[in-house]
């Protein structure tokens with residue numbers, strides 16, 4: 001696989017609309033081409049990449065957003081393609097839509113507004129009809145009610161903290177909470193020791209976990225049984241978290257009072273007391289810009305220096321870039337890789353100035369800076385030699 005930036009202008013492929021301010025990061029020395037079949041890197045939002053061929057030149061994929069279930073992570077890792085996302089960059093947008101929906105749903109605003117539209121054509125009678133009909137839309141105040149927040153990451157923590165400020169009692173559940181988020185979470189958020197504890201006390205439940213093999217269908221017949229009758233469920237995470245057949249039954253019976261989701265499907269659109277938005281959670285100007293800029297900067301930094309920040313499949317690694325030649329190698333996390341890379345470099349009579357080696361599960365990443373000026377002619381042979389090491393996935397010399 002060929003690689004260095006001096007050889008050619010790198011191409012960035014975009015899937016979905018990416019905010020211009022993000023693409024501006026690539027203004028100099030890059031080529032942006034949405035039709036490229038074999039780019040150096042791809043910037044994507046929700047486009048489903050699972051059935052897409054990845055060209056052998058692709059080195060990085062940046063998800064301008066949080067959820068990466070649309071990207072074939074395993075395949076990327078096996079090919080040494082780094083996948084990035086933009087943690088927290090759209091969290092405020094989602095927090096605001098969740099709290100807006102929470103209040104709007106609790107006050108029956110969606111149903112009330114839809115009914116008001118049916119009065120069109122009633123002329124002078126509208127005032128009278130409104131006063132007679134409003135009793136059907138009496139809502140509840142959220143103050144003093146309990147909100148259960150499942151997943152206390154970037155979004156969940158913001159929702160939990162601000163719901164407290166709105167006068168709600170908040171209980172949170174996240175068995176994998178990060179130290180950073182724990183620091184940001186108000187101490188007034190109660191900690192549920194089990195998800196069952198949260199289900200038992202919550203009047204409203206909002207979910208902020210990724211869609212994975214472990215979370216798919218986590219809201220189902222069994223879990224609805226553990227919730228308070230009439231609970232209102234908010235899903236701004238991913239449609240697959242909720243079993244559609246089971247929620248339809250729970251809504252019919254009133255076990256679940258309302259279901260607000262950002263993920264419409266044919267089934268959801270037919271459900272009683274369900275409100276669906278067209279995946280609007282992160283659709284604000286601010287959030288689209290934040291995500292695009294962060295994604296673009298991470299890709300640019302990686303292509304130009306090999307440094308990795310916010311990858312979801314390879315370890316983060318940072319070595320100050322001096323401008324001298326750098327070997328950047330993705331490999332299996334097995335013994336003696338660093339030794340073999342070092343000895344391949346010394347076979348070319350080159351000295352090592354600095355290095356970093358980081359691992360993540362079965363995979364690892366090593367960057368080695370070379371002290372000497374490297375003659376461009378030997379780069380392909382050095383690259384080839386390192387790529388021949390057993391357990392090596394791919395190497396670049398930058």
Ligand SMILES: NC(=O)c1ccc[n+]([C@@H]2O[C@H](COP(=O)([O-])OP(=O)(O)OC[C@H]3O[C@@H](n4cnc5c(N)ncnc54)[C@H](O)[C@@H]3O)[C@@H](O)[C@H]2O)c1
Pocket residue numbers: 065066067068087088090091094150151152153154155156173174175176177178181208209210211214215236237238262279280281282283
């Ligand atoms: N509707 C939208 O437009 C929109 C926008 C942004 C994010 N999202 C979705 O929201 C999800 C969360 O986003 P985020 O930025 O908060 O991500 P995040 O990674 O910051 O937080 C996710 C949290 O979920 C926790 N978690 C994982 N599995 C769990 C489980 N089984 N039970 C409880 N907690 C669990 C993790 O420990 C983590 O703290 C994303 O994965 C994405 O699918 C949707």
Ligand SMILES: O=C(O)[C@H](O)COP(=O)(O)O
Pocket residue numbers: 045046047064065066067068090279281282283
């Ligand atoms: O996971 C995310 O970040 C959201 O679902 C946003 O998706 P979008 O970028 O397609 O709006």
